[in-house]
Amino acid sequence: MTLVVSFLVVLMLVGAVAASIFRDLISAIIAAALVSLIASILFYFLQAPDVAMAEAAIGAALTAAIFIIAIRRTERFEE
Amino acid sequence: MRRTVTILLLIIVALGISLSLAKIPFGTPKTTVGRHYIDEGIEETGATNIVTSVVVNYRGFDTLGEVTVLFIAAIGLGAVLTTSVKGETRKIQPASLVLYTGCRLLFPLILVFGSYIFIHGHLTPGGGFQGGAIIASGFLLIYLGCRERRISRIASNLAESLGGLIFVVIGLLGLVFGGYFLLNFLPKGTANALFSAGVIPIIYIAIGFKVGSELASIIDNLIEES
Numbered sequence: 001m002t003l004v005v006s007f008l009v010v011l012m013l014v015g016a017v018a019a020s021i022f023r024d025l026i027s028a029i030i031a032a033a034l035v036s037l038i039a040s041i042l043f044y045f046l047q048a049p050d051v052a053m054a055e056a057a058i059g060a061a062l063t064a065a066i067f068i069i070a071i072r073r074t075e076r077f078e079e
Numbered sequence: 080m081r082r083t084v085t086i087l088l089l090i091i092v093a094l095g096i097s098l099s100l101a102k103i104p105f106g107t108p109k110t111t112v113g114r115h116y117i118d119e120g121i122e123e124t125g126a127t128n129i130v131t132s133v134v135v136n137y138r139g140f141d142t143l144g145e146v147t148v149l150f151i152a153a154i155g156l157g158a159v160l161t162t163s164v165k166g167e168t169r170k171i172q173p174a175s176l177v178l179y180t181g182c183r184l185l186f187p188l189i190l191v192f193g194s195y196i197f198i199h200g201h202l203t204p205g206g207g208f209q210g211g212a213i214i215a216s217g218f219l220l221i222y223l224g225c226r227e228r229r230i231s232r233i234a235s236n237l238a239e240s241l242g243g244l245i246f247v248v249i250g251l252l253g254l255v256f257g258g259y260f261l262l263n264f265l266p267k268g269t270a271n272a273l274f275s276a277g278v279i280p281i282i283y284i285a286i287g288f289k290v291g292s293e294l295a296s297i298i299d300n301l302i303e304e305s
Contacts, residue, residue: 049204050130053196057212062294065219069301 005045012038023078025071033064125267125276126201134206135279139261143246146289150243153293160300171226182224189217197287201276207283211290218295222302230299235292242289249278249285 012035019031036059043052108114116133124132134142174182196203197210221228253262261278268275 050128050206050209053205053209054212057209057216061216061219062212062298065298066301069298 001045005042008038008042012042025076025078026068029064029067029071032067033060036060036063121270124263124279125270126279127270128201128204128206130204131201131206131279131283132276135201135282136261136263139250139282142286143250143261146243146246146286149290149293150239153239153297156297157300160303174224174226178224182220186217186221186224189220190214193217193287193291197283198280199273200283200287201279202271202273207286208290210287211292212294214287214291215294215298219298222298230295232296232299235296235299238288238292239296242285242287242292245285246282246289249282253278 015031015034015038019028019035022028022031036055040052040055040060043049043055103109116129116137120129120132120137121127124136126132126136173179193210193213195210196205196213197207200206200210218230221230250261253264254260256262256264263277263279265277267277270276274280
């Protein structure tokens with residue numbers, strides 16, 4: 001169990017760093033959604049299923065969708 | 080130069096936070112009110128899910144504030160986005176067959192799952208906010224897959240207003256029957272039954288409708304604009 005949780009935490013850190021250094025904003029959003037998804041799995045392991053559900057639905061799905069809609073109106077690549 | 084200063088400042092902030100947190104013993108209870116909720120919560124509210132009993136019963140007034148914040152956010156977004164030019168219907172590029180079929184198959188299931196989450200909010204994990212968010216993600220799927228479909232503005236506004244109204248009216252009924260706002264005035268019933276916990280399921284169903292229609296109308300506003 002500890003091994004799984006540590007792997008997830010490392011993956012989450014990788015996702016967070018990737019989200020901040022990607023120049024392609026769509027990729028950055030996918031990385032940020034990955035952080036939210038892993039956060040919700042970790043909430044489930046920490047016995048907080050209520051928070052896990054909210055995090056999965058809002059953090060991983062709706063926020064990413066709203067960012068993608070916003071990027072469609074602006075530029076995809078950051079200079 | 081700027082980078083060095085930033086890193087230095089970050090290290091100072093991290094040191095400050097870690098020093099102030101290091102004094103707190105980890106994992107030991109620091110307040111007694113949490114223990115009270117865990118020990119007496121089921122008996123006092125009738126809800127098996129203690130998180131729900133805190134959110135809707137013990138801290139029900141805070142939840143009303145939370146719902147109001149979400150309502151104001153949705154209203155503000157709608158006001159900002161509908162003032163810009165709207166009109167010419169663009170040609171909608173149809174979705175691929177896989178996405179279209181998947182959306183038509185999955186959308187009813189997502190709706191049923193979201194409703195299950197908020198109707199059973201007092202028994203199983205989840206509740207109005209989670210169920211509403213799940214339903215809104217189902218509507219997001221509709222916008223991605225079946226692009227010519229739109230939710231009816233009137234229906235979503237009606238669900239939103241009715242949800243808020245039911246919440247406030249139940250709170251005021253508590254004031255009438257027992258003397259304070261959001262009192263659990265209905266019989267609590269036996270724990271673990273669907274019809275138990277008094278007003279908690281009614282309030283959570285209202286919140287589920289409200290949150291679901293609010294988030295769906297936020298997505299609707301944004302997609303109409305883009």
